[in-house]
Amino acid sequence: MARLYHAPLSPFCRKVRLALAEKRIEVQLIEERYWEASPDFLRRNPAAKVPVLQLDGRTMAESSAICEYLDETRADPPLMPKDPTQRLEVRRLVGWFDDKFHSEVTSKLLYERVNKKVTGQGYPDSGNVKAGSKAIKYHLDYMHWLLDHRRWLAGDVMTLADFAAAAHLSSLDYTSDVDWNRSAVVKDWYAKIKSRPAFRSILADQVPGFRPPPHYTDLDF
Amino acid sequence: MARLYHAPLSPFCRKVRLALAEKRIEVQLIEERYWEASPDFLRRNPAAKVPVLQLDGRTMAESSAICEYLDETRADPPLMPKDPTQRLEVRRLVGWFDDKFHSEVTSKLLYERVNKKVTGQGYPDSGNVKAGSKAIKYHLDYMHWLLDHRRWLAGDVMTLADFAAAAHLSSLDYTSDVDWNRSAVVKDWYAKIKSRPAFRSILADQVPGFRPPPHYTDLDF
Numbered sequence: 001m002a003r004l005y006h007a008p009l010s011p012f013c014r015k016v017r018l019a020l021a022e023k024r025i026e027v028q029l030i031e032e033r034y035w036e037a038s039p040d041f042l043r044r045n046p047a048a049k050v051p052v053l054q055l056d057g058r059t060m061a062e063s064s065a066i067c068e069y070l071d072e073t074r075a076d077p078p079l080m081p082k083d084p085t086q087r088l089e090v091r092r093l094v095g096w097f098d099d100k101f102h103s104e105v106t107s108k109l110l111y112e113r114v115n116k117k118v119t120g121q122g123y124p125d126s127g128n129v130k131a132g133s134k135a136i137k138y139h140l141d142y143m144h145w146l147l148d149h150r151r152w153l154a155g156d157v158m159t160l161a162d163f164a165a166a167a168h169l170s171s172l173d174y175t176s177d178v179d180w181n182r183s184a185v186v187k188d189w190y191a192k193i194k195s196r197p198a199f200r201s202i203l204a205d206q207v208p209g210f211r212p213p214p215h216y217t218d219l220d221f
Numbered sequence: 222m223a224r225l226y227h228a229p230l231s232p233f234c235r236k237v238r239l240a241l242a243e244k245r246i247e248v249q250l251i252e253e254r255y256w257e258a259s260p261d262f263l264r265r266n267p268a269a270k271v272p273v274l275q276l277d278g279r280t281m282a283e284s285s286a287i288c289e290y291l292d293e294t295r296a297d298p299p300l301m302p303k304d305p306t307q308r309l310e311v312r313r314l315v316g317w318f319d320d321k322f323h324s325e326v327t328s329k330l331l332y333e334r335v336n337k338k339v340t341g342q343g344y345p346d347s348g349n350v351k352a353g354s355k356a357i358k359y360h361l362d363y364m365h366w367l368l369d370h371r372r373w374l375a376g377d378v379m380t381l382a383d384f385a386a387a388a389h390l391s392s393l394d395y396t397s398d399v400d401w402n403r404s405a406v407v408k409d410w411y412a413k414i415k416s417r418p419a420f421r422s423i424l425a426d427q428v429p430g431f432r433p434p435p436h437y438t439d440l441d442f
Binding site for chain 2: 058
């Protein structure tokens with residue numbers, strides 16, 4: 001069976017978990033204390049990052065490379081459109097969330113509040129938390145703008161862009177950092193993706209010392 | 222004609238410039254003071270980042286999304302292998318350089334020394350510079366390890382992985398931050414890619430206030 005070395009609230013791992021589940025690939029989840037960079041783990045991925053996927057007799061790293069590989073080797077269901085211009089838009093948005101949103105929001109809220117404690121790096125920096133709380137509003141507004149005239153983030157069909165965004169937002173939802181009242185269209189989009197069977201494993205995540213809010217698992221939040 | 226809004230030493234812009242030149246797409250280069258985030262520029266890319274490419278009647282952002290688009294719409298010469306496993310390796314390495322190398326090396330050396338001054342953010346942080354100088358050695362050793370049994374970084378053919386790496390290293394070479402004596406195979410690889418016609422525009426870059434070392438443009442460095 002496939003194996004995924006992961007960390008429960010890592011948005012990069014969640015993106016891969018969503019892609020695996022949509023493609024109906026059964027996977028054994030193994031929690032990896034990646035920050036300890038054990039020799040075994042470094043052999044799997046010298047970048048010392050999760051996710052690392054073992055599948056098809058290979059060990060794979062880098063979440064976006066893995067997702068594109070899954071889509072290229074398993075056609076059903078497609079997670080990327082066929083048209084190059086639409087693919088460009090999917091990849092632009094994956095980059096938006098995994099780079100811009102990650103550095104402006106995820107690293108400033110989730111990493112300050114959860115990762116620092118879990119990895120023994122001390123207390124949250126309140127300046128970072130404040131900056132992240134401010135930045136997430138701007139990002140939700142951008143998502144609102146996109147979803148106001150599109151069914152899914154990159155167009156008419158669900159793609160890896162939706163998984164990248166949902167991966168970050170679901171991790172931030174675990175720490176009550178998402179104001180779902182800010183935009184009805186963003187909330188509707190999240191409700192739609194949250195109710196997919198692929199999301200179940202993510203909603204079952206538990207991080208010791210951090211209890212998610214009741215609405216975290218509620219499909220009717 | 223195609224237009225590229227760019228910054229001369231940006232490795233992300235250089236990667237796209239290399240891909241455009243290999244595909245023989247003529248492009249007008251327009252220097253963008255992206256940190257000023259003018260309304261015109263934000264309309265082109267709300268992420269406020271370079272590169273932004275205008276081509277095929279569209280405005281495109283995110284360097285990796287652009288490079289994949291160029292390869293999907295212009296087959297000759299191919300910049301990605303056809304096999305999914307090899308494509309995974311190319312994308313893993315693009316991620317390695319644009320994410321890990323970028324945060325551990327480029328942002329700590331080039332951004333401290335050049336970008337801070339150009340964008341009026343003050344003086345280099347010596348702790349960052351020291352960390353970057355230490356980290357680049359480890360990355361050159363990793364490249365040595367890869368190139369010791371491969372012709373190009375991701376395998377037998379030149380790919381976007383080589384452009385991503387060469388884009389970062391060429392920018393760092395402009396500020397004399399690369400010790401080419403560390404590995405003969407890495408130096409040979411760089412000499413090979415540096416001598417390609419696609420590299421000419423990059424070797425002609427000039428940033429006021431920063432003079433590159435004589436070997437920067439020398440193909441026989």
